[in-house]
Amino acid sequence: xxxxxxxxxxxxxxxxxxxxxxxxxxxxxxxxxxxxxxxxxxxxxxxxxxxxxxxxxxxxxxxxxxxxxxxxxxxxxxxxxxxxxxxxxxxxxxxxxxxxxxxxxxxxxxxxxxxxxxxxxxxxxxxxxxxxxxxxxxxxxxxxxxxxxxxxxxxxxxxxxxxxxxxxxxxxxxxxxxxxxxxxxxxxxxxxxxxxxxxxxxxxxxxxxxxxxxxxxxxxxxxxxxxxxxxxxxxxxxxxxxxxxxxxxxxxxxxxxxxxxxxxxxxxxxxxxxxxxxxxxxxxxxxxxxxxxxxxxxxxxxxxxxxxxxxxxxxxxxxxxxxxxxxxxxxxxxxxxxxxxxxxxxxxxxxxxxxxxxxxxxxxxxxxxxxxxxxxxxxxxxxxxxxxxxxxxxxxxxxxxxxxxxxxxxxxxxxxxxxxxxxxxxxxxxxxxxxxxxxxxxxxxxxxxxxxxxxxxxxxxxxxxxxxxxxxxxxxxxxxxxxxxxxxxxxxxxx
Amino acid sequence: xxxxxxxxxxxxxxxxxxxxxxxxxxxxxxxxxxxxxxxxxxxxxxxxxxxxxxxxxxxxxxxxxxxxxxxxxxxxxxxxxxxxxxxxxxxxxxxxxxxxxxxxxxxxxxxxx
Numbered sequence: 001x002x003x004x005x006x007x008x009x010x011x012x013x014x015x016x017x018x019x020x021x022x023x024x025x026x027x028x029x030x031x032x033x034x035x036x037x038x039x040x041x042x043x044x045x046x047x048x049x050x051x052x053x054x055x056x057x058x059x060x061x062x063x064x065x066x067x068x069x070x071x072x073x074x075x076x077x078x079x080x081x082x083x084x085x086x087x088x089x090x091x092x093x094x095x096x097x098x099x100x101x102x103x104x105x106x107x108x109x110x111x112x113x114x115x116x117x118x119x120x121x122x123x124x125x126x127x128x129x130x131x132x133x134x135x136x137x138x139x140x141x142x143x144x145x146x147x148x149x150x151x152x153x154x155x156x157x158x159x160x161x162x163x164x165x166x167x168x169x170x171x172x173x174x175x176x177x178x179x180x181x182x183x184x185x186x187x188x189x190x191x192x193x194x195x196x197x198x199x200x201x202x203x204x205x206x207x208x209x210x211x212x213x214x215x216x217x218x219x220x221x222x223x224x225x226x227x228x229x230x231x232x233x234x235x236x237x238x239x240x241x242x243x244x245x246x247x248x249x250x251x252x253x254x255x256x257x258x259x260x261x262x263x264x265x266x267x268x269x270x271x272x273x274x275x276x277x278x279x280x281x282x283x284x285x286x287x288x289x290x291x292x293x294x295x296x297x298x299x300x301x302x303x304x305x306x307x308x309x310x311x312x313x314x315x316x317x318x319x320x321x322x323x324x325x326x327x328x329x330x331x332x333x334x335x336x337x338x339x340x341x342x343x344x345x346x347x348x349x350x351x352x353x354x355x356x357x358x359x360x361x362x363x364x365x366x367x368x369x370x371x372x373x374x375x376x377x378x379x380x381x382x383x384x385x386x387x388x389x390x391x392x393x394x395x396x397x398x399x400x401x402x403x404x405x406x407x408x409x410x411x412x413x414x415x416x417x418x419x420x421x422x423x424x425x426x427x428x429x430x431x432x433x434x435x436x437x438x439x440x441x442x443x444x445x446x447x448x449x450x451x452x453x454x455x456x457x458x459x460x461x462x463x464x465x466x467x468x469x470x471x472x473x474x475x476x477x478x479x480x481x482x483x484x485x486x487x488x489x490x491x492x493x494x495x
Numbered sequence: 496x497x498x499x500x501x502x503x504x505x506x507x508x509x510x511x512x513x514x515x516x517x518x519x520x521x522x523x524x525x526x527x528x529x530x531x532x533x534x535x536x537x538x539x540x541x542x543x544x545x546x547x548x549x550x551x552x553x554x555x556x557x558x559x560x561x562x563x564x565x566x567x568x569x570x571x572x573x574x575x576x577x578x579x580x581x582x583x584x585x586x587x588x589x590x591x592x593x594x595x596x597x598x599x600x601x602x603x604x605x606x607x608x
Binding site: 073074133136137140143144147148151154155156159160162163166167170171173174177178181182184185188 | 510517523526527530533534536537540541543544547556558559562565566569572573576577580581583584587
């Protein structure tokens with residue numbers, strides 16, 4: 001049974017309500033006030049995220065809250081285990097960074113700031129949702145907030161990119177909903193904890209999980225569903241790109257983790273999980289090679305996102321039915337989660353750095369970057385540091401994540417994934433150096449900046465990149481905190 | 496064959512037709528309509544599930560009906576958003592035709608930032 005509500009459960013409700021309250025207040029006040037409202041909501045939201053992490057840490061148990069005190073299967077549960085708490089904190093930190101970066105950038109501030117807060121609320125909803133239908137609603141809210149961010153400037157190209165993104169996302173969510181309907185029909189509940197006790201390997205469960213997984217992959221832009229991502233992420237304004245690439249694509253990935261390891265802990269076979277691994281490997285190779293051939297900085301970074309999403313899905317073949325212990329006690333599982341977090345910081349910093357470079361130069365052609373290293377040293381350094389994490393060089397979060405995936409691949413005797421990780425790292429090194437070599441080179445004629453870039457914004461980019469580096473000091477072993485709230489024993493069908 | 500099976504098959508047909516339309520038709524408006532067709536199929540499936548009384552075994556399970564109402568609102572909102580984008584896109588100057596498969600992507604760069 002789902003247990004009882006915990007003392008600090010109200011924090012979870014606050015984490016969702018606060019950003020949406022901010023949206024409503026912004027809409028009511030209108031205009032420039034939206035920015036002020038967001039700047040008040042951001043520290044408060046960060047405080048709530050920290051409080052959730054501390055509460056999970058102190059009690060060593062998942063936080064739980066039942067809306068209206070109605071317990072599942074009739075009511076809706078909010079739950080935050082160690083994994084949710086870490087993701088909530090990551091998004092709070094990153095949204096504060098993006099908000100500080102975006103101050104005074106937009107001519108239509110109301111739209112950007114309300115969408116930023118709406119994305120935040122929807123992300124928190126995804127991270128704490130304990131009910132598959134509730135998660136569907138949160139995922140749709142996230143899509144509705146993320147799609148307009150792509151076309152903030154209203155040009156035809158970005159409108160087309162937004163429409164394409166929306167169509168992929170709608171296909172994804174309707175497949176997810178179809179799977180949820182099948183699960184409810186078969187087991188009579190959508191609560192994750194109740195469902196995990198009732199579900200067992202039979203055709204309807206497989207059909208439902210397959211539909212939901214494919215739908216989520218379309219939203220996460222895993223190869224071959226990546227078509228929408230490069231034009232959307234490269235066409236958006238820099239802070240919006242950082243938000244989309246850093247956080248929004250992580251939400252569907254988080255739900256795939258929930259589905260595979262929480263909803264049906266004992267069900268997936270290794271052979272099934274290999275499919276996700278193959279798609280991830282294809283994404284890494286394809287995304288990195290295409291990134292190498294880009295002429296524009298933002299498109300290069302967007303294709304790099306396609307590649308880095310691939311790493312997230314390498315954790316499935318390595319963590320499903322491990323040789324010893326539970327999936328979440330393997331190095332690969334922790335590595336996959338760390339990759340999601342470190343990529344969030346690194347990619348957001350990279351997109352913001354690219355935004356500053358494009359602002360200063362008036363263009364983002366890689367061939368024309370010569371001399372920018374001297375004009376914007378802090379920004380280019382931040383770009384390099386986040387590149388370090390994408391390549392997987394120490395000390396960086398990307399290194400720890402990829403080292404754990406490698407360890408997992410060796411420990412599970414699936415050496416081919418280790419090969420993919422290493423080749424992907426080499427290719428990432430290639431496209432990062434391609435940019436840095438240009439940026440640090442001497443210009444043929446003196447560089448003329450078309451706009452001045454404030455030190456404050458450069459410092460914000462640097463701070464976000466440093467977060468990705470600091471994650472490199474995480475210990476190279478399965479984290480105890482991430483395992484909080486995961487069942488130790490008594491899982492049906494698991495060993 | 497009882498009524499629940501018949502409606503279940505209908506919903507499968509609707510989802511199949513919608514999927515075909517969403518993947519095969521290049522025009523965005525048809526894709527949006529196809530998405531609504533899939534939505535209709537899924538909501539019908541929820542109706543079938545409710546009729547079978549999956550949760551408690553009684554005649555009509557109210558939970559799927561509540562889910563359908565929420566789902567309808569979400570589907571309506573997404574259709575509205577997609578149509579708004581489409582209207583805006585078709586009124587953009589310098590763009591005679593709507594994006595077809597592959598035209599929104601710029602694989603080798605090019606095009607403004």
